[in-house]
Amino acid sequence: MKWDEFAQWGRQIADWGRDYHENLRDRPVRAQTRYGDIAAQLPKTAPEGPEAMEQIFGDFEKIVMPGMTHWQHPRFFAYFPANASPPSMLAEFLVTTLAAQCMLWQTSPAATEMETRMLEWLRDGIGLPDDFHGVIQDSASSATLAAVLVMRERATDWRGNEDGLNGQGRLRVYASAEVHSSVDRAVWVSGIGRNNLVRIPTKGATRSMDPTALAAAIKADREAGFIPAGIVACTGGTGTGACDDIAGVVAVAKAEGLYCHVDAAWAGAGMICPEFRSLWAGIEGADSVVFNPHKWLGAQFDCSAHFIRDPEALVKTLAMRADYLLTPGAEDVIDYSEWSIPLGRRFRALKLWFLMRSYGMEGLRNRLRNHVNWAEDLAEKLRTHRRFEIVTEPVLSLFTFKLTGVDSDGQLAFVERVNNDGRIYITQTRVGSDMVIRFQIGQFDCTKDDIDTGYNVLCELAEAS
Template structure:
């Protein structure tokens, strides 16, 4: 591809993207395809000779697009969103064009210094005290692994990396029994071992860890908030050693963009840094090389999209979006609670809650699994299921960057209509 063709197709891709985002409400949120349908449309062997961009782009629209789940759809109410605000997409295009490898200060000074500044902007926005440093990781899974490795090394007096874990004292990690699977993976990869992950039961409206049970487990073994009004949910966070926050979810920064705040970055660097001669920056003191703060050596320029996003929207506009989402989620839960054939299983936690449809004479788990599948096959909204206290429930969350109150109203109509049709 020569420079003129690069210009032409870059413009074409940008125009396609703008058209795509403006027509999302017209598309089903989840594709109506069967397993294997996409792969059968793609040639089994790679081409021997190059093809035209016209042919490649046409196949993208004809073969790939129909099989995509539209995560930026305003009625994506499943999982939790991986938002990509338009301004973040523009920044990512610039990052892709430059294709910088930002592992060291000297390999891209602006990337390192902007990351330092943007991380501190987010520290201030979240109300964390001075003294927390931070680094942008690819995802919470990598940040959690880095934290567990550091915890392991501190507990073993920095001997785990050197001597391995054989013959070392047994380590324990405590978490709630609702913990994210990134914790399990970090326990596996770090060598701590799944048998040493102690899961503490949760209780109460917000499914919080039972402190008495945690204390009992510890004794037995010895023998993220931008809106000030929601910060009570993480009271005491200033005492933490490591905090993970994902701007690539609710805040609108395109994936991947996870932020890890660290009380003692020197412990993280001591755990993860390897400094061969070719990675040294000679004649420079006091610089940060963020590759020493993460498991991968290679690093993308993640800070640019967050810088664009924060400058274009400002904290107050982002707070307004989050407050709206919380209010709309609570409103939908209240509407469903007033319907005789629905029950709220878990009360709204910010914009997330779960519910069940009640149908006499039908197995509840089977019925609600059929319901969530029927809702998703309908295409107007997208939900996911979970289990609460062993029983199937349907999750609902509001968090997509361009969702409106009307989209949440549509969700109520779809849920109630399909539930009653099935029952």
């Protein structure tokens, strides 16, 4: 492909993107294909010669698009959003065009220095103290793994990386059952082992970790010869929006000398609104915090904001300083590859710069406030309908409910019926032993009309069941 052809197709794809987003409401939210339908249309071997871009793009529309679930659909009420606002997409176009590998300051000074400043903007925006320092990770899973690795190294007196875990004693990490499954993965990838992830009971309507039970579990482990390493708390857990008592958990962590990491992957974006910060009161005492601007805030995936009180501990855990990675004469610069597990790094900060400048913080706050208000209103409407029962109350823009008169299999069948209908997309979760229906509002361009459509679809299909 020559560059004039690149420019022609760039314009054509931009136009296609505009039409795609403007007409998303006409498409079913979830892909309606069966397993294997897409693969059956793809040749088993790559072509030996070049093919025309017209043919390639035509096949994209014919083969790929029917198999896509539309995460940018305004009636995507499943999981958490992976939003892509227009300015962040344009920034990604520039990042892709520049194609820089931003692992070191010297490999693109603008990327490093902008990352520092954009994380300061975000830190201030969500109300964290200025002694937190930020780095962009690809996902909250990576940030949580990095935090667990720091826990491991601190607990082994920094011997884990050098000597391994044999002979170090059995380390323990503490969390409730409401944390994301990435915590389980971090514990076993780190070598600590999932059997050493201690589940602390929860209490109250917010399903928060019980600090008294946490302290008792740590005490019992010490007496049994285990080595407590750290605690992972959550704000806005994935299943029901569970929010730990951060102040209480932090107090236990400090009393026991343990590292405390807070996973606020989705809900952290909501903290740009000061009125929501009571959900993580005490956050200033945590050792690290993560939230994903690529979820609710509108940044193109992937972009995870990881804030650390002591960057030196993170660097000591992760940095590899081969000669070919040194920047002679600039030893004091930040090389963010030393703050993350991958060496290679994309220029993710640019989309944050475009996003926050294009909407302004107040514009972003207003969108999130709308989502929260709409979720509360929808929960109230469902509460008064004879076929529905609210199970967990709204936490920000997430709540759960169930169809009355059916068991867990019936809840799953209803979810599948809704998703096969195509007008909205929802998912399920478990509360205790019961399967329930999960509804979250967060797509960047959804409107009150989309929420009303969601309510009408739920009612229509519930009455027909």
